[in-house]
Amino acid sequence: MTHQSDPRVVAVISAFHPPQDLPERVKNLNKQVIHTVVVDDGSDIQRTDGVLKNLEDLGCTVVRMPENVGIAAALNAGIDQALRVWSPDFLVTLDQDSALDDGYIATALDTYTEAQARGVEVGLISAQSHNGLDVPLLSRRARFPEAFDPLQSGAVIPVSTFKKVGMLDERLFIDCVDSEFNLRVRSHGLATLIGKGCNMTHALGQAQPMMLFGWHVTVLGIKRHVHSHAPFRVYYMTRNSIYLWRQYGARFPVWLVRRLRFQIESDVFRMLYGANRRGQYRAFVRGCLDGWLGRLGKIDPSFQLRIRA
Template identity: 85%
Template sequence: MTHQSEPRVVAVVSAFHPPQDLPERVKQLNQQVIHTVVVDDGSDFQQTSGVLRELEDLGCTVVRMPDNVGIAAALNAGIETALKSWSPDFVVTLDQDSALDDGYIAAALETFAAARTSGVNVGLVSAQSHNGLNVPLLTRGARFPEAFDPLQSGAVIPVSTLNTVGMLDERLFIDFVDSEYNLRVRSHGLATLVGRGCNMTHALGQAQPLMLFGWHVSFLGRKRHVHSHAPWRVYYMARNQIHLWRQYGARFPVWLLRRLRFQIVSDLFRIMYGANRKGQYRAFVRGCLDGWFGRLGKIDPDFQQRISR
């Protein structure tokens, strides 16, 4: 992306205890953007200094947060650095375990330009597929389809959207940060499009077989698995889901009901059959209560320690 007339795109990558192969992914990413900002979210410096030095050697800007502030605050810090130092037209936000296929950014910009020409107010452009599988759509049959709940990872966001909608909500810390932003974007009459031909490779997390009395449970002919999350993650998911209902329930009830259907199934299976079920249950209940009463921010450290035992 060297032609003067092409839009300037800067990548912002959030990292926490970044893996050893992150520099290789960033090296490939640098071929699609004018610059990459990597934000280390309070990792142990001794363990990560080698990876961060490699990233700096690649020409990246590395921002080191003094403490673990959460993905929203980390990405916001990276976006602010990008805006001040590189004056981009777009930023693309990424998790450390995501990789964009070759041509992803160009395809996203083509979708953006075509939609704008057709009179669509575009808020962001996200992946059409993850690991080769198409993402769920908001509605079918649209000329420019919108993703139902696009991840922040792989989202190509015009700076104009940031100016209109604002930055990510740091109070959520982690989980549903992208969902909240998507609803906020739509609240401003902007579309969350999928980029035609944009595929992102993304880690799916750990999954364990769903077992019942020693049998691997099958449903509709498929063996089922439970995605494992630490109780503190369950807390954030439960709390922030409730927060979304309080903030956007009146405006987007159908969307939230559809999103809740996915979440309830995962929560029930995890609490009934996952690891540390007692901690999962306590985290879920406390998260729902805190979400209802508007207690946001980072989880209470003492409570996190108790549910992790």
């Protein structure tokens, strides 16, 4: 817990069918913040009521959304609650499967203070490493390095940033929410720094063997895997990536080209080697169309059903 004179930091966690071990992670997190707000994004109450009650027993504020509204809207609801009740100086946003190392918040605030003293306008501070592996940087030669595309999970954000650039874009629903916010922060002349020494443990997506005609693809002696996503996630990733291009392509072309390379690699591998390739392809095509036409919001439920099988 912080001292009275320290910056007031409140954590906001978006949860959907939260895991049983979330209260244990929050118990450790509470040592670094003055309060934690957990937003349940429309989970099945019978499956999650016990976990949510355990979080309330720890002193957390639990906000229950009546339906699944997406990570941006869920986090915004938690941020609004934190601002109204706790008047923090900083907010740290987190996924339900993320855990901050001891001292993460204090280290991030040290980076913020040092950068501000050097005349850097800081929009947010994110992890230097995930699971012990350094994140990609915009430039390694900068005195205060910026993450290439920092996750919203683990981002320590001054309240002044939200006042200057606005809240998370709820129209994206999920996927690219953090990327859009990062670009908007940079559009306002603010830096997205890494906190020197900040490490976050984060669950990795499910990986499947990359198979070709029954052969596990091997490159330089290493068996390759592809991270698997449900087709509805492919839809959101594709649609929202195209939206980013349309909104920010003129201002950040190099950044978007670099990100596009990673996106294309993932898309090609998924459609060649992933599960439910037909659904993946249909989701990709529909995502391209809706992204180009600016159709945002939650996926059409009937289309989601058609691409599931």
